[in-house]
Amino acid sequence: MYTGRAQKHPVPPVLFGIILILIWMISALHSSAQTSQLVETEHTISASPQNPDSLLLQLKANYNSSVKQSNEKEAAGYLQQIGGLLFISGHYPQSLDYLLQAEKIYRNLNEKKSLAENLNMLGELYYRTRRPQLARKQYDEALGIYKNLKQESGKAEIYGRIGHLYEKREMYDSAFYFQQKALQSYQLDRHIDGAAKIYENIGSIYEDLEKYDSAFFYFNKAHALNAQTHNxxxxxxxxxxxxxxLRKTGQFREGLKYSMQSLQLAQSNGERYQISSAYNDMAKAYNLLSRNDSAFHYLTLSRSLLNDIYSEESNKQLALLQTLYEIEKKDNEIAQLTQARRIDTLISIATVVVIILVIVVAALIISQQRLKIRNEQKLRAQHKQVYEAQNQLMEVELKNKKLEEENLKQQLETKTQELSSYTLHIIRKNQLLEDLRTKLDEMIKDDKRDQRKQIKSLSEQISEGLQDNQHWEEFRGIFEQVHQSFFDRLQLQTGPLTANDLRLIALIKMNLTSTDIATLLGISQDSLRVIRHRLRKKLNIAAGDNLSAYIQSI
Structure with a gap:
């Protein structure tokens, strides 16, 4: 009917430009409106509740009832629904708060499936608030849970959302990959509606790539599947x-037919956003067909309907905000009253407890004081007895120690005398043997050859007697009794020493003269000086330090 009017009264070029601008503006509004809706899942709230404020009050009341009944799982479900409602209404911060509360409960209860659904909603929320990295993190965790639960439809939905993330970032290869994964999972689960949605997503990717034949093919497959399920x-x-x-490929009339069909479907289902969108698409088609009067008419219808929708949505938003404010205010008041009651109760209980404790403590103190006095009297008597007994024991121990000390002194004097006597005996013996050997050596030098061999043998026997180690072991035993642990302390301060070194050190420790030491060892004074010099090196004694003083200090 508008065609005739267009022929009689051609639309001026200025109006044609205005129509194009209005179409573009309304298309942008439709795009914004569509992105503000939450994609429906099996357990989410409807995308367009008629009375969100009433629904919010009902959900809040149900949540409070679940909390009173200590039904945590049910309470988490209501928190999730409240978060979904607020998300659909565009109240993202409040939605995030409720969804995070639900997530915490689901984690504590180890409710894997419900947790995955909640993570899915959180991912969508993060995506809408332009935080794709956080959205992907939620999707990945939800995908892991669905894989463990072997739920193909859940996996498919997450794959589709991840593919959508890549599509918006224009990473189309990755977007195709994840949409194909989603399609495989839906087909395994025989989920026709889900498969139809994925075909639609793939068609959208091809449309972005301006591959319209492929886009039409996949949109048509989605159309066929939706027809099967009457969706x-x-x-x-x-x-x-x-x-x-069809409109983008120049098939304006065919595209207009589909737009009209879309309008009829939207009207029959009461989808006002889709009705407005269909009006806008029809305006585009008529504009491209140069029927600008019809284009202007449908554009006006679209804009008028969109204004009505936004007006109603604004009223709903205001009502929801007011309800949310009142709920939060009421919750705060209840929390304050509860806290005040708890404080009053605690103060009352504390007062009673303090009074009881004061009485008990006073009684205990009096009882303790009496008991303490009695115990002190007993302790004094016991201490007196113990003191007297200890004095007697100390006197006895003192006497015993004095006796032991005198006994030890006597033993030490005896051992010292034995050591000295033994040493003197050895010195006399060695001196006698040395004199005999000297005389025998002189006799060997005489011309009496027949006695020479016998005297030489006798001299060798005397030399062996001078070097006999048996007497040294006996001497060492007596020495260690007098000078206890002397050799052990010596080994700690020096390196390894020979038996001859130890023998020389023991003789020096006894303060013997060099002559006596040479006699006991059966060596000359010159040999003794050489041995002492070697011993100083082994003991690492610095030049100028006295060897005898060093040994005496050990």
């Missing part, structure tokens, strides 16, 4: 997409 609501958007593709 009229999903069919509205698919038919709309088919019309867009």
């Amino acid at each position: 009229a609501r999903a069919q509205v958007e698919v038919v709309n997409n088919l019309g867009d593709v």
